Amino acid sequence: MTTPSVLDFAALTELATASERVSIDCACIATPTDGWQTLPLSMPVAQLREVGTLVTGDEDEPSFAEYHPDGTRYWAAEAPIAPRYFPYNRCSVSECTVCGRCYLRYTEGGGYFVDQRIRLLKASLLADAAL
Numbered sequence: 001m002t003t004p005s006v007l008d009f010a011a012l013t014e015l016a017t018a019s020e021r022v023s024i025d026c027a028c029i030a031t032p033t034d035g036w037q038t039l040p041l042s043m044p045v046a047q048l049r050e051v052g053t054l055v056t057g058d059e060d061e062p063s064f065a066e067y068h069p070d071g072t073r074y075w076a077a078e079a080p081i082a083p084r085y086f087p088y089n090r091c092s093v094s095e096c097t098v099c100g101r102c103y104l105r106y107t108e109g110g111g112y113f114v115d116q117r118i119r120l121l122k123a124s125l126l127a128d129a130a131l
């Protein structure tokens, strides 16, 4: 198994733009994931393929700072997607092999509390913000 490639902002934008153009119906959009969601039971994970990661490995532990310049919150559908900020700095990017939509995924918590989370990757929400 090869290590997933780190996606820079340009590569992420390209994936997000292509993903946003997809308009066909698909099982992966049965439950909306415009904001972060616990991986829905309806999500056909078998048809998600990892295409890259936002984990740069530059620091021992990625920042827990969140990026909300417009007063959004973590769960908001309008919350910006800023790759250097939590939780995007822990995310992998997966593509639905059926429709081509792209998703951000990471595992929240640790120990007794582990939650797989997923959010649709949207070009309009991307923010190339420095920490």
Ligand SMILES: [Zn+2]
Pocket (backbone or CB within 6 Å): 026, 027, 028, 029, 096, 097, 098, 099, 100, 101
């Ligand atoms: Zn799909």
